Amino acid sequence: MIVVDEYLVVRVVAGGWPENLPDTEELAITAGSHWRLLRRLHGPSGGQLSQIVAALSTAGRDALRFPHPEVFRVLDSRPILDEAAQIAVRYGGTGWLISETLAAGLTHGRTLYFGTERNVGRLFRSAADDLGIAIKIVH
């Protein structure tokens, strides 16, 4: 299982597979990251982004709401909940998104893939380094 961020999952859904993203395993996104994508779909934030979201067809919205099983999966948070809570305490209140993503990284190959460096915060990178989780940015 390859765990990716919001950027990569949208890209992959759209058929824009990054050349340096491994394609030998299934792709997955955490529930927290999926939540952020769903927030974009259901709660427009204004600006051009909202216009783009509004212009998507029903099928286009469904591709993010109800993932096609051959394209990506949403990870079940329950098996990693305890590890995520430990991570949150250890690194000083990281919040659910970071804790869950790091716990997913520990469980799935100690590697996490991001579509841009901007989506990796300082606290996240520091905790990932400490936990021995590699962060790979793919374009």
Added chain:
Amino acid sequence: MALTDIEEERRRRRRAGDPRLSQEDRELLLRMVTGDLQDEFQAALDGDLAADPLLGPGPDPEDS
């Protein structure tokens, strides 16, 4: 079908993206994450973290 053929087929389908999407949908989604709307997309993601105390990490002590 040989096992290697099945694996290759899975890879091909994975790389092709969601088959439900039209070409227009694909272009709209790519604008969000690789095109001119990338800044706005990142701002929206960051906004979710700032607005939700359970989801986000809270204030960064180095920013205060």
